[in-house]
Amino acid sequence: MxxxxxxxxxxxxxxxxxxxxxxxxxxxxxxxxxxxxxxxxxxxxxxxxxxxxxxxxxxxxxxxxxxxxxxxxxxxxxxxxxxxxxxxxxxxxxxxxxxxxxxxxxxxxxAGRTAVHVPAAPADTSLPERRPPAPVREASGGVALPPPVLTGRRLGRAALLLGLLGVLTGVSFFTQLWPHAPVAPKASLRGKHLKGFPPLTAIFDYDVSARASDSVSIYFEGYNTRRLLPRDRRTITQWYEFPGYYQVQLLARGQVLASRAVHALSRGWEGIAAAEDFSRLYHLPAAPAIKDGHLYVSPAEVLASRVDTNQRYWVMFRNVRDFKASGDDFVFEARVMNDSRRSPTSCNDVVLNLTGAHHAIRIHFLKPGCSRWTYLQAGEVALNGEFNDLSVFGQDLSRWRTLRLEVKDRAVRIFFDGKFLYRLPYTQPVGPLKSISCDFMGCGRVDYVHLYDGRQERVYADAFDDPVQ
Incomplete structure (x- = not known):
């Protein structure tokens, strides 16, 4: 460098x-x-x-x-x-x-002036002085006298003070026991039409009146848009054109105040193309996607969808539904390949995305020499190839390869052609599986997918010639 x-x-x-x-x-x-x-x-x-x-x-x-x-x-x-x-x-x-x-x-x-920066005075780090002892009453001749005896008036004052102290202590005690009035939330977000087939317009009702001094925005995942919320309104809508499981978040000062999710369902496997930076998505033809027992679209079909195939682009196959399997206890296996030859510098990325109700699992393979661009995610944990040695994910993907994920006890065990490669632990739950996506840089192929729940019972499979639902 x-x-x-x-x-x-x-x-x-x-x-x-x-x-x-x-x-x-x-x-x-x-x-x-x-x-x-x-x-x-x-x-x-x-x-x-x-x-x-x-x-x-x-x-x-x-x-x-x-x-x-x-x-x-x-x-x-x-x-x-x-x-x-x-x-x-x-x-x-x-x-x-x-x-x-x-x-x-x-x-x-x-302007002919010099800015002078005066250092702040150092904090006083000296120890506090010792508290002086109570004075001792002395009689003439230096003889110490016994403590003074409380008279009746003094006893009355002491009793009054003790009584007041007891009342205050009792009030404090019962205040702790008494149920508090509910505290108004700092922000709320409710939604309707949050599940259905695209095109889908979700409607969100929000209340951020308790944060009048903050600028509150709403973030729509998937479309990567963040919009400032008008304070004189209480409703905002978002249109969903493509299938997926999308988070919607109220944000202020980098903090998530409230969130909801939108489940835009697919009718089986649907193909989507995107520019490398995902700034624009395009529908791919659904009918010809299954060819010769494989899930595949050709570069010509991608070009026909108005994607500039002279630049790097993604092809994604999504299946979005309730899969009736926990994202924290399942086995997923897929046979894939990516032999795209668009340019010598292409990394032939293959990405498995399994999205749950709370988090996602994302496993990223590339051809050897490209592991710098690897990105892994499980729950709240994310690793990239810039600051981690993920070279085991640099593999030859130009021929059929079997990728297998075994998820149990908050850890993802990753296998490549039956060989154990990597273990990725996490803490926060993924939640019920809502979406499966096989993504390729260029035009990749999927031969089959299998999904098993924690009891090793098959909950979904597709060989793309005789699908099993």
Missing amino acids: NDTSLLLKTCLQRMEEKLQWGNSRDWVNADFIHLSEKITAASRISISPHTLKRLFGKIKYKEDHTPQLETRNALAIFLGYKDWEDFARHGAGPASVEAGDRHAAHLEAA
């Missing part, structure tokens, strides 16, 4: 810290659109959301790619520096002032 690449990595980390939107790996399309607008407003230089996704690693690109100087200038100006050269000079290491303060210092210097 060259010096410019290291500086760029530091710059992107500073941007994450400034935005406070969480880890950029979790950003969605709407976030990159918003960031593009913020950078343009700050620098008067336009950077497309697609370019930002590439810089932050959301889209595969060759290693150590250096963006043009104008792009780097825009990023530096967004952080409060004059240009990229200024960031390289002052922003490479831990800065003594925030970028915003440095920007103010530049303005002050231009």
Whole structure:
């Protein structure tokens, strides 16, 4: 990695810290659109959301790619520096002032003034003084006298104080026992028409009046859109064109206030194509999807669906229903291959997505040499190939391979052609299975799928010639 690449990595980390939107790996399309607008407003230089996704690693690109100087200038100006050269000079290491303060210092210097930053006084770390002893009454001659005797008036005052103390203690005790009035929730989200076949319009009623000082938005998973909620309204709708199991969340200051789920069902297996960054989805022909006992669509059919096949693209086969199996206790097996030859740099990704009511299990295989782009998920646990050695998921997928997942006791055991590869433990439950998806970078094939519950009883199977429901 060259010096410019290291500086760029530091710059992107500073941007994450400034935005406070969480880890950029979790950003969605709407976030990159918003960031593009913020950078343009700050620098008067336009950077497309697609370019930002590439810089932050959301889209595969060759290693150590250096963006043009104008792009780097825009990023530096967004952080409060004059240009990229200024960031390289002052922003490479831990800065003594925030970028915003440095920007103010530049303005002050231009006006002939120098900004002086006075360090805060250190906290007092000395130990507290010992409490002095109670004074001793002495008689003349230095002889200590016995404690004073309480007179009748003093006894009355003491009794009154003790009585008041007893009353207060009793009130406090019974207050703890007495049931409290219910506390109004900070936000609520209710929905209707949350399950059905697409096209499906789900209707959400929300109440965020208790958070009048916050900006509350609603996030629609799958469509990767985040919309600010108008405070003078109480209802918002979302249209679902494609099958899937989608979470809907009320968000404020990075916290989830309330959530619901939409179950857009499929009629068997349905094919979907997408650009590499999932910015647009396309319907694939349903009838010709099963060919010669395989689930498959050709590049010509993908092109006919208006997908640019000169660029990287995804083909996904989804089956969305209630599978009557727990996502925390099941066995899934599929025989797949991906022999796409779109370009020498294609990684021939094969992804198994099993979505539950609460979380998902996602297992990602690529051809050897591409494990840097591997992404695994089980429950709340997510691993990527950038910061983990996931090289065992780099496999030859150009011929038929059998992938098997055994999930039990909050752990996923992954097998490749009968050989154990990896164990992925998790804590938070996946929940009942709601969707199965076999996804390919390019045009892959599925020979069969089998799903068994925790008792090893088959709950679903399809050989794509004589389906068993």
